[in-house]
Amino acid sequence: MEKRIVGNIQRQEQISNTYAHVVLSVPPKARLLQYIQRVRLVPRRPHPRQIRPVLPDGRKEPRVRPQERRPAEIRSRTRRQFRRRALSLLSAGRQHVRQGGTLVRRFMLAAHRLDMTRGDWTFLDVEIFQGSYWGDHDWEIGDEDDGAARKAYEALLRVSLLQPTSPRFQDFADSVRQRAQSDYNYTFSEGEEVNFFIGAFYDGVYLLGMALNETLSEGGDIRDGLAITRRMWDRDFIGITGHVRIDDNGDRDADYSILDLDPITGKFEVVAHYLGLNREYSPVPGKKIHWPGGREGPPPDIPECGFLGNEPGCSSRTEAYTFVAYSSLTLAVLLLATAAAACVLYRHMRLSADLNNMSWRIRPEELLLEVGRPFSSKMNLQQAMTENFGLEQRMRRGSQASCESLPPTTVFTTVGIYKGERVAIKKVTKKKVVDVTKKLLWEIKQVRDVTSENTVRFIGACLCSPSPTVLILTEYCPKGSLKDVLENEAIKLDWNFRMSLIHDIAKGMAYLHASDVSAHGKLRSCNCLIDGRFVLKISDFGLKTLTTPSDLLMDETYYTKLLWVAPELVPLTVTPGSVATQKGDVYSFAIILEEIVIRGGPYEVARTYMSSQEIVNRVAASESPPFRPEVAQKEYPADILSLMEKCWNEVPEERPTFHAVRGTIRGIMKGYCENLMDDLLRRMEQYANNLEALVEEKTEQLSLEKRRSEELLYQVLPRQVACQLMAGEMVQPEQFECVTIYFSDIVGFTALCAKSTPMEVVDFLNDLYSTFDRIIGFYDVYKVETIGDAYMVVSGLPERNGDEHSKEIALMALAILDAVKSFTIIHKQDAQLSVRIGVHSGPVCAGVVGQKMPHYCLFGDTVNTASRMESSGLPLRIHVSRATKDILDKYGTFDLELRGDVELKGKGKVTTFWLTGCSEPDPRPPTPKHRRHSTSLQENSTTLNPLIFPPNNVNGPKPLNNTFINLSEL
Numbered sequence: 001m002e003k004r005i006v007g008n009i010q011r012q013e014q015i016s017n018t019y020a021h022v023v024l025s026v027p028p029k030a031r032l033l034q035y036i037q038r039v040r041l042v043p044r045r046p047h048p049r050q051i052r053p054v055l056p057d058g059r060k061e062p063r064v065r066p067q068e069r070r071p072a073e074i075r076s077r078t079r080r081q082f083r084r085r086a087l088s089l090l091s092a093g094r095q096h097v098r099q100g101g102t103l104v105r106r107f108m109l110a111a112h113r114l115d116m117t118r119g120d121w122t123f124l125d126v127e128i129f130q131g132s133y134w135g136d137h138d139w140e141i142g143d144e145d146d147g148a149a150r151k152a153y154e155a156l157l158r159v160s161l162l163q164p165t166s167p168r169f170q171d172f173a174d175s176v177r178q179r180a181q182s183d184y185n186y187t188f189s190e191g192e193e194v195n196f197f198i199g200a201f202y203d204g205v206y207l208l209g210m211a212l213n214e215t216l217s218e219g220g221d222i223r224d225g226l227a228i229t230r231r232m233w234d235r236d237f238i239g240i241t242g243h244v245r246i247d248d249n250g251d252r253d254a255d256y257s258i259l260d261l262d263p264i265t266g267k268f269e270v271v272a273h274y275l276g277l278n279r280e281y282s283p284v285p286g287k288k289i290h291w292p293g294g295r296e297g298p299p300p301d302i303p304e305c306g307f308l309g310n311e312p313g314c315s316s317r318t319e320a321y322t323f324v325a326y327s328s329l330t331l332a333v334l335l336l337a338t339a340a341a342a343c344v345l346y347r348h349m350r351l352s353a354d355l356n357n358m359s360w361r362i363r364p365e366e367l368l369l370e371v372g373r374p375f376s377s378k379m380n381l382q383q384a385m386t387e388n389f390g391l392e393q394r395m396r397r398g399s400q401a402s403c404e405s406l407p408p409t410t411v412f413t414t415v416g417i418y419k420g421e422r423v424a425i426k427k428v429t430k431k432k433v434v435d436v437t438k439k440l441l442w443e444i445k446q447v448r449d450v451t452s453e454n455t456v457r458f459i460g461a462c463l464c465s466p467s468p469t470v471l472i473l474t475e476y477c478p479k480g481s482l483k484d485v486l487e488n489e490a491i492k493l494d495w496n497f498r499m500s501l502i503h504d505i506a507k508g509m510a511y512l513h514a515s516d517v518s519a520h521g522k523l524r525s526c527n528c529l530i531d532g533r534f535v536l537k538i539s540d541f542g543l544k545t546l547t548t549p550s551d552l553l554m555d556e557t558y559y560t561k562l563l564w565v566a567p568e569l570v571p572l573t574v575t576p577g578s579v580a581t582q583k584g585d586v587y588s589f590a591i592i593l594e595e596i597v598i599r600g601g602p603y604e605v606a607r608t609y610m611s612s613q614e615i616v617n618r619v620a621a622s623e624s625p626p627f628r629p630e631v632a633q634k635e636y637p638a639d640i641l642s643l644m645e646k647c648w649n650e651v652p653e654e655r656p657t658f659h660a661v662r663g664t665i666r667g668i669m670k671g672y673c674e675n676l677m678d679d680l681l682r683r684m685e686q687y688a689n690n691l692e693a694l695v696e697e698k699t700e701q702l703s704l705e706k707r708r709s710e711e712l713l714y715q716v717l718p719r720q721v722a723c724q725l726m727a728g729e730m731v732q733p734e735q736f737e738c739v740t741i742y743f744s745d746i747v748g749f750t751a752l753c754a755k756s757t758p759m760e761v762v763d764f765l766n767d768l769y770s771t772f773d774r775i776i777g778f779y780d781v782y783k784v785e786t787i788g789d790a791y792m793v794v795s796g797l798p799e800r801n802g803d804e805h806s807k808e809i810a811l812m813a814l815a816i817l818d819a820v821k822s823f824t825i826i827h828k829q830d831a832q833l834s835v836r837i838g839v840h841s842g843p844v845c846a847g848v849v850g851q852k853m854p855h856y857c858l859f860g861d862t863v864n865t866a867s868r869m870e871s872s873g874l875p876l877r878i879h880v881s882r883a884t885k886d887i888l889d890k891y892g893t894f895d896l897e898l899r900g901d902v903e904l905k906g907k908g909k910v911t912t913f914w915l916t917g918c919s920e921p922d923p924r925p926p927t928p929k930h931r932r933h934s935t936s937l938q939e940n941s942t943t944l945n946p947l948i949f950p951p952n953n954v955n956g957p958k959p960l961n962n963t964f965i966n967l968s969e970l
Contacts, residue, residue, distance in 0.1 A: 104137055104156075105149055112152035119293020120303065123156045128196070140266070153261045155292040158268055161196050162255035164241050169199060172240050196241065200252075203239035207232050207246070245277045253277055260289045355441040360448065360460040362473060367462060368417040369425065415476060422476045423459055426540075428547055430468040440545045446516040447542040454508030456529060456539035461546060470546050477529035477537060482592070485530060486599050495637075498596050501528075502640075503665050504536035505589060510658040513582050517542045521580025523588035524564045525595050525602075548575055559612035563602040564588040568652055570620040583652035586661070590647035594629045597636050597644070605630040626650045639668050717856055718782070718798035721848055733847035733859070739796030740809040740841040740884060741863060742781075743870035744816065747834040749789035752825075760827045765789070767826065768833075771819055779812045780804065784858060794858060797846055806841055806887035810894055810915055813837050813878050821876065838870025839915070840881040868904045869912065878915035885913045893920040 104125050111117055127137050137158070139149040173194035180186040188194070211231040215222055222228065234248040245253040253276030259268040271287040274280070291297060305311045416425045434440070447458040462471035482501065485491055505528060512520060520527075520541045527540040540547070552558070552575055561576035566587035572579045591602050598604055603615050606629065618627040628648055631641060643664055649655050656664070717725070724731045746752070746768075753761050769786055776783060776793055780801055784792040793812065796805030816837070823833045842862035849855045865881065873879030880888075880896065888894040897914040904910050 105139060105141070108139075108152040108156060109145055109149055111155070112148050117152045117155040117292055119155070119291060119295045120299050121155060122291075122299055124159060125156055126159045128161050139261075150261075150266055154263055154290065156261065157289070158259040159274075160257050160259065162257045162273060163193060163196060164199065166242060169240060169242070172199060172202070199239070199241040203241055203244050206239055207237065207244070210237065243277055253279070258289075260287075263290055354445050355438070360444055360458075362418065362460040362462045362471075364462055364464055366418060367425070367471070367473075369414060416473075418459065418473055421459075423473045424456075424476045426472040426474070426547075428470045428472065428549060430470060430549075433465050433468050434463050434470055434546065436463070437545075443543050443545055450512065450515050450517060450541070452508060452511040453535065454504045454537055455512060455541070456537045458543075461543075472543065472546060474539060475531075475537070477531040477539075479530035479532065479534065481526045482528035482530065482536065482596075483525040483601075486525065486595055486601075493599060497534075499665070499669050500534070501530075501536050502593065502596060503662070503669060505538070505592065506658055506662040506665050508536070508538040509585060509589065510662050512538060512541060513585070513658055519580035519582050520585045520588075521578070522561075522576055523585050523592070524561065525592050528592065544578070548578065556612055559616050562616045563612060564591045565616075566652065567619045567622055567626070567650065570616060581652070582657070583655050586647050586655045586658065587652075589658075589661070590644050591629070593640065593644040593647065594631055597640060598631060603629045622650060637668070639664075643668075717848070717854065720798055721854075721856055725848070725854065731848035731854070733845045734797075736797045736800065736844050736846065738803075738805070738841055739794055739844055739862070740805040740839060740887075741844070741858070741866035742791075742793040742795075742809050742813060743838045743866050744791045744835045745870055746789035747836060747875045752828070752831070756827060764825055764827065768823065771823065772816060775815050775819060776812055778815075779808045781808055781812055784856070794844075797844070797858075803887050803890065806839075806884050807891060809839055810878075810880075810884075810888055811918060813839060813915065814918060817876065817878060834875035836870050836873040836875060837878045838866055838868070838873050839878060839884050840866035840869050841883040841887055865904070865907065868907065872902050872904060872912075880913045880915045882911050882913070888915075894918050 108117070108123065111121070111123070125137060139153040140146050141149075176194050176198055177188050180188065208228075211228045212222055214231055215224070215228055220227055229250070233246055233250050236243065236245050238244070242255075247253060255276050256274040257270045258272040258274065260271045261267070262269050269287065270284055271289050272281060272283045275282060291299075414425050414427070416423055444458075444461070451457070456477070457475040459473040459475065461473065464471065479485070485493070485501075509520065509523070512518075520538065522540050523538070527538065529537050529539050531537060558576070562570060562573065564587075565573055565576065566581075566584040569579050569581065569584045595602060595604075601607065603610075603612075606615055615627070621627075626648075628645075631644070633641060643661065647655055647661065720734075721731055752764075756764070765786075769791065772791060773783070779795070781793050781795040782797060784794055786792070793809070794805075795801065795808040795812075801808070817835075820833055820835050825831050825833060840862060842860070842865065844858045844860040844862045846856065846858050849857045869879045869881055879899070885896055888896065894915065895917040897916050899912045899914050901909040902912045
């Protein structure tokens, strides 16, 4: 390899300017000729005869500038020029191709397209020294071919002059820069080196001076040029560029550097030197040439099939390769077509299976019905507490009713039990037995696919054949409908509650419009049901085949249902909901908004002096201005009224979509509570805080008791808890008004365990948690426990520390995160450990669980929220809640980044933040400050005891049980 490179460089010394020197084995002729027909290579100077044809009058056409030439002429010229170059390569096999610096990249891209950069060819680019006047030899110019150019340049070796680095040359270079500035007003740019040839010119003049001096000293004639020239040949001297050697032909033996592209950095690096004085190849220690195609050495001198690809035996091999290529292509096309057909067939079979899935069909004997009057909304809200107990007792006695035993009402809803679950039952009486048609199956599939939090879940239907009665089973919502809530004066409706209900309607309808159901058609306040968690759900959508009654009475009830129908749909409506459009649903939503705002029925004011039929007729008449409900403008929020007016616009196209409506409601809700549960939890927190005085009083009483087994319990439990246990008393739970809880979890722990032995997992967790334990020893924190791969720490208990708990946890979390980034898993050296960290501040209750091996546990919604913060976080990030962020802002040294609204289970959307660092971290002593706080009850425990609630013998109000959770449920 060295001899080959040395030979190429020796031949290259005779090239006086910068060209691309190519050593290659030419690909098969036919393949290259195909490429010749496509390649465009713009020449530096077009031939004048192509642009100056003779005109009919004998005059020549005026000369045309290069930028004015026609593209066709340039393409014709370049195709012939490149064809001549390519044919020259074919005839010679190995050849020197002289290219300017900017054309080297184009040449290498052409070679890459011909697959000549896979390792069978090597290219040499001679760049004597860098300079813009020699052309840009870099592969990266910022176009779409940069990726291909970088890959092609991996097959390129670059030869350049070895730049002198002696102090003498550096002083000379500084003098050149000064003279250039003072005499020629030229300033070298930053990083621009002095041209090597300037030093060579200096050495040339110096050599001429020596030859002249020798000629004069020997009495020769200085006009004898031949004699002077011969004195300059075959001699050595020390010049400004170093040791200069002129051979017997008058050529200088120069030193060159060989550069190779590092495939990782994309930079050309010096890998070897050629020393012309000794004609020696000298590799750079620690560097090697990266040959393309994964080769360990240079390509062979002669290709296996020759330079023209016509060696005996290669043609048959080429034909075999061609056959295999075409066969593979044909097979790939067949496989692709088969896969596409299989995909279509699979989707068709899956759709057929879904349609034929009859699990929705319920037999009458599977239902337990309430024998009595049909379900009444007012009964649900006002009499549920008294009548539901009787209903359950009747159902437990096994009272079973058939479809015929139900009251003969056309359409009504009652309550029943199906498979142990309470369900809502809607009865529809048809004129004839309902047949299971493909249309019905498709409608049932559509409603079964609707699975949103704000839509009622479809359970099934009972076709009571041979009776024409149909029973439709849906999810039971115990709080009744929106209409019931609005009519019940006992329910307090603040704007937090109202905005939560409005947002639920918009959210459910936006989901419904995006589903296969597409539109509701019967959106009314009585079809907006409220479940036990005060979440509003949309009901009575889809299933037109089943829900459309056969008998239609044009009475006041009929026209009352039309009060929610859009004016453009009233003339088309035979039964309410028979025609459904998305814009019509938006209009219905506006009428519901009016009901919520004024807390009344639709057209509450107009119905005092008009009948429902008169109102419907005026709405359908499209009066100017349109007839709409009367709402006092000054008594209600202007943004809600503005949204309401947009939604009941007379022109359907100008009404917003539910997606836009939901966005508008989000903006309005910034001043209100986004979820009713958030408001309820806030009230529960306030109630729990009232227990603080009671808990402190009990704690003071316990501090007077005797202490037994003090040293033992102090090692595993906080001092206060140990005192209570030594006194033989039950440990009372303690209320802490504000603490900060830290949760962390190992990302991918299950997958890591699957690839590790049990002992490796134990050793890994022991190493990791030992590291964590050493870190937390420097902070005022208490390690609660480790649960498998989860790690829980709290600050602010058992000893309160004001607002310092958030600061202590934040600094500890940053320290743990830094330790995790540098932690090495012993049995998985190449694996990067990642953890998710969640932090939240708030009130908690703390107590001891169990009598044998007692466990100090924390209970409360704060624990649940901290766990949700961890589970909704990201690897190697610290997820912080708003409560913790507000406390950290008091210090002004913590860097917090807004993450945005995050959906937390049981909380809705909550604004959270990322803790990214601390500008002034507190210094920590070399030994743990609170050693007893860093001791847990069971260092190696991997299980949790069951949930226990606070004792019932505490005087005063008890904490709410639903705020106490077990960590094993997280």
